[in-house]
Amino acid sequence: MQANSSPITARVQIELAERSYPILIGTSLLANALTYQHLPQAATALVVSNTTVAPLYAAQLTEALQAHYAKVLLVTLPDGEVHKDWPTLQLIFDALLENGCDRKTVLFALGGGVVGDMTGFAAASYMRGVPFVQVPTTLLAQVDSSVGGKTAINHPLGKNMIGAFYQPQQVICDLEVLKTLPDRELSAGLAEVIKYGPIADMAFLDWIETNLDALLAKEPAALAHAIQRSCEIKAWVVGQDERESGLRAILNFGHTFGHAIESGLGYGEWLHGEGVGCGMVMAAHLSQRLGRIDMAFVQRLTTLIQRAGLPVKAPVLSSTDNAGRYLDLMRIDKKSEAGEIRFVVIDGPGKAAVCAAPDAVVREVIDLCCA
Amino acid sequence: MQANSSPITARVQIELAERSYPILIGTSLLANALTYQHLPQAATALVVSNTTVAPLYAAQLTEALQAHYAKVLLVTLPDGEVHKDWPTLQLIFDALLENGCDRKTVLFALGGGVVGDMTGFAAASYMRGVPFVQVPTTLLAQVDSSVGGKTAINHPLGKNMIGAFYQPQQVICDLEVLKTLPDRELSAGLAEVIKYGPIADMAFLDWIETNLDALLAKEPAALAHAIQRSCEIKAWVVGQDERESGLRAILNFGHTFGHAIESGLGYGEWLHGEGVGCGMVMAAHLSQRLGRIDMAFVQRLTTLIQRAGLPVKAPVLSSTDNAGRYLDLMRIDKKSEAGEIRFVVIDGPGKAAVCAAPDAVVREVIDLCCA
Structure with missing residues (x-):
């Protein structure tokens, strides 16, 4: 040693x-x-x-x-x-x-x-x-x-x-x-790295786009920076809100949809990071439909998530009422309050917010992403 | 209403x-x-x-x-x-x-x-x-x-x-x-009331001795005072040491022996308060043998515990090595550290301390109390 x-x-x-x-x-x-x-x-x-x-x-x-x-x-x-x-x-x-x-x-x-x-x-x-x-x-x-x-x-x-x-x-x-670490798990980890960009740091998102190939090749310098910057952002958020009474919820960007996927398919079918990757695409579409970001940003994020080796097409969870199944699963998410689902949305590039959304809009997003 | x-x-x-x-x-x-x-x-x-x-x-x-x-x-x-x-x-x-x-x-x-x-x-x-x-x-x-x-x-x-x-x-x-509340459970509760006297407040111990018949008859004024004073003492201790890093351990007077009895007989055989009642008698004897209190105080406490309808004779937990069985059970108590049992002893009337004790002395106390 x-x-x-x-x-x-x-x-x-x-x-x-x-x-x-x-x-x-x-x-x-x-x-x-x-x-x-x-x-x-x-x-x-x-x-x-x-x-x-x-x-x-x-x-x-x-x-x-x-x-x-x-x-x-x-x-x-x-x-x-x-x-x-x-x-x-x-x-x-x-x-x-x-x-x-x-x-x-x-x-x-x-x-x-x-x-x-x-x-x-x-x-x-x-x-x-x-x-x-x-x-x-x-x-x-x-x-x-x-x-x-x-x-x-x-x-x-x-x-x-x-x-x-x-x-x-x-x-x-x-x-x-x-x-x-198997490639599939590396990609799953990159989902959480990518997450920190749109919610908090657009310069970091630029950096990830530039260095994604190095990250996928497990180059130590690239990994070290990705881990350091991710932890710095997380430290900054957690330091302000340890018990998730407010700000901390933004770290769950992509997780509300992602948890529904994981739970709906049965835990272990998709990796957590895969659910988050696809969930971020869905949450980005929702953010766009709520008028918070434009479609170009949705596309940019979708491209990056796909390049990272993550799924961007959501799975069908029910052959009868697929969107309804997603909604039911999301209603028991911990961030829900009195049956109202709380979504983390991108509130303009580099900034996140937590909000409710009309069921009809959420259904449109699910239908679009599962198609 | x-x-x-x-x-x-x-x-x-x-x-x-x-x-x-x-x-x-x-x-x-x-x-x-x-x-x-x-x-x-x-x-x-x-x-x-x-x-x-x-x-x-x-x-x-x-x-x-x-x-x-x-x-x-x-x-x-x-x-x-x-x-x-x-x-x-x-x-x-x-x-x-x-x-x-x-x-x-x-x-x-x-x-x-x-x-x-x-x-x-x-x-x-x-x-x-x-x-x-x-x-x-x-x-x-x-x-x-x-x-x-x-x-x-x-x-x-x-x-x-x-x-x-x-x-x-x-x-x-x-x-x-x-x-x-059944009489047996009332007595079990009185064990925890009595506990507050020897560890913290001799005037309260005097009061309990004087008012024990009223407490056993469930007279509201007596019960209200017993509950209030017990909670005040507990509040004072917990307010100083919420997570039991020190002082709070004194609230476990009688509990180290009591838990061994409960666990050794199988949970539910004796009520928790019965284990604590008998455990206080054992801990009092230990305190006496460690030179912290005199035998008159042990007797005084034993008499009160017995009057309250609680057991003062400890059960035999093993026909081969009874004291060894007690010791084994006490070693997995949460207050133990590196296999050393931490006992709460009366350090003079109205004052408690936490300390270790030689196995030989503990064995004598167990043998005495089980006889």
Whole structure:
């Protein structure tokens, strides 16, 4: 293990008073002792991973952690969104209790968004709260789900319905682990990267358009910048609205339609990022029909999403009343209030807003995007 | 429903900055419109109760809430500590999602400690947090579990292992509902009332000794004072240490031994308050052996606990190594750190401390109390 030069190329701080924490971004972070300088102290650490990621990186992480914790345990969950449920969460609690883990035990989430969300909720709930560290191994988790403290599991009637706002102690984004990421998952991650452009930073959207090929080729410098800028924007938003009482909802651009797709097709059929990619196209059309942006901007965004390898044509969820099915699924979204769906729309390039929309307009958008 | 005179005889404020809330104490609060003046606003309320309490008081509460919420729903859980688990918690999430409840939905916990703990954890977790109100119907819940924001469910390997610190919007303690409380449960509640004396207020201990017969006879004036003073002491402690990083642990006097008894016998065999009652006798003996109090104080406390109708002789949990079994069960207590059990001891009358104790001394105490 190298220990003499810092592998950290960027550090983004999430500012939340006593819950503030850093996001470390760099190459080969897992392999470098300097990465682990400021871990919470405890007797025991539990690494939570899944059947896909554990064989690749669990040995490396647990070995590094053994320099800091007397006991380092590993629990390996089944892989996939379909397992983001209570029985799988229970595997984490079982491991903690069977090993006599106490209130200071530190959990490490080694995996993508599902592992991060579940480990975070387990950490929030075990003995009413133990510290945890995010070690995201997908681009999607590095730029979005591991940052900001949203943790949850799914309920058969809705995605992420049971969870907590609970912040990690730090986030370790190692570019090296992205080398083993399948192309489909890289694209899914790019959906969340692209998202930050239209809602907050048009210069970043320009940059993504210019550097998309480098990103798709996993060039480290391009990935590092994409991750850093995405985390900076997310940090800025979350720092102002930790518990999503207002501004933070803009980070869900594309997610209202996307969640309906994911849920309607059955979790795991489309990747989350694929739902978000297609959902952004739908939300852009809605924004255009509500008079917020012009069709040229919708086309520009659609082209970029397609170039990123993401679906831009929405799936048919019902052969009888397809738009009605979308609407029903969106009404149980967490942002809905008293049955009224709250959409995140682009309110002119680089700016987002949350608003309601007439069912008839939403139906037109669904019909158009599914055609 | 009376509306013209305030039924609230005492109001105790829990001071936790933006999470502060009042405890209302009085006679016939459920029946009086003034009780409901400051409820959180929403379209929907969900009353959570159990099969024992719902037939007695759910109609009265839901009717009163209909003046404030367009839709008032009721979910009735099976009664008992043995049901304080995930499948039962899931009934609350099912009811919320099947009825399209949104992020503003207010949950009302109508029942004892189990209903309060489960409803609180459901409120903490549903869509990452919705408001809730405690309407405790047992003395134990009124003086202890409904106040302070500890919520949880049990795991097969330990009590209250999965939960959250999550504060209610208010607590409504109606003395009227205690009229239907069985004697055994009244005694269990008195265990938590008695607890506040030795750990914090010897004048209150004197008062309890003088007024115990009135409390056992459910005289309203005596009950009102016992509840108010208990809540005041709890408010003072919780206000200084919401998340139990230090001082708050003293509220667990008697609980380390008590949880071992509850868990060792199987949840539901002894009531929580019975475990605490007997656990206080054991913790008092431990305090004496550690040189913190004299035997006369142990005797005084034991006599009062026995007069209150509570067990003072500890059950045998294993025919081979009984003390070892107690120790094993206590090592997975949440206050344990790196396998070392943290005991709450009386550090002189009216004052508590948290400390470790040699296994040999703890074994002597267990052997003595089980004999």
